Amino acid sequence: MAYTVDARLCPQNHRCPLLAICPVEAISQEGFSLPAIDPERCIECGQCMRHCGKHAVHKVEHDG
Ligand code: SF4
Numbered sequence: 001m002a003y004t005v006d007a008r009l010c011p012q013n014h015r016c017p018l019l020a021i022c023p024v025e026a027i028s029q030e031g032f033s034l035p036a037i038d039p040e041r042c043i044e045c046g047q048c049m050r051h052c053g054k055h056a057v058h059k060v061e062h063d064g
Contacts, residue, residue, distance in 0.1 A: 001059050003048060009056035010034055018048040018057070038052045 011017075016035040019027050027048060031056035037048070039062075049057040 001044060002035045002062050003042055003046075004013065004060050005035050005037065006056045006058055007050075009054050011054065015055050018052060021047050021051050023047065027044055 012034055012052075013032055015032065016027065016029045017028060018035065019025075022042075023045060024041050024043055026038045027035050028038065029035040037057075046059075049059065
């Protein structure tokens with residue numbers, strides 16, 4: 001599994017508060033753009049998914 005941010009749900013108009021929530025700094029964001037979750041760093045704790053106010057973080061199957 002991996003975590004991904006849905007561009008249709010994320011308003012991309014503010015600094016993502018999840019950057020401070022992720023315990024392993026797996027989430028990055030250029031300006032107010034769509035945040036990216038690094039699958040190499042992510043420990044799949046689910047904190048970002050629970051805390052996103054827009055419910056924009058989803059769990060997805062890895063591709064292959
Ligand atoms: S699931 Fe946990 S470790 Fe992975 S990006 Fe979200 S907060 Fe960070």
